[in-house]
Amino acid sequence: MWEELKWFAYTNKLNASLVVSDKRRPTANVAEIAHIIGEVEGKDVLLVDDLIDTAGTFKGTVESLKNGVRREYLLRVTHPVLSDPQLKELWTLI
Numbered sequence: 001m002w003e004e005l006k007w008f009a010y011t012n013k014l015n016a017s018l019v020v021s022d023k024r025r026p027t028a029n030v031a032e033i034a035h036i037i038g039e040v041e042g043k044d045v046l047l048v049d050d051l052i053d054t055a056g057t058f059k060g061t062v063e064s065l066k067n068g069v070r071r072e073y074l075l076r077v078t079h080p081v082l083s084d085p086q087l088k089e090l091w092t093l094i
Helices: 002-014 056-066 084-093
Strands: 020-024 032-037 045-052 073-080
Touching: 020 056, 032 056, 045 056
Parallel strands: 045 073
Antiparallel strands: 020 032
16 A cells, blocks of 8 residues: 555656556566556656566566557666666667
């Protein structure tokens, strides 16, 4: 509950909407985006994550949101491990 209240406070400060990327992990280091909860049509996207190694969640979320629409994607990460091949893939997405 605390996490949700914190994110609503951030979105209020930023005058933004909160959108959630619902993911599943079928195996270690694999993230599949099940649902995007919320509306991002015509909006820039700020993705926040605590740890990124393979960047699967970020890549999956961006691919789910693209749908031929060009947006700005900003990524904030607390602990960016970023394995080398995935770092190169990130730049091709954005």
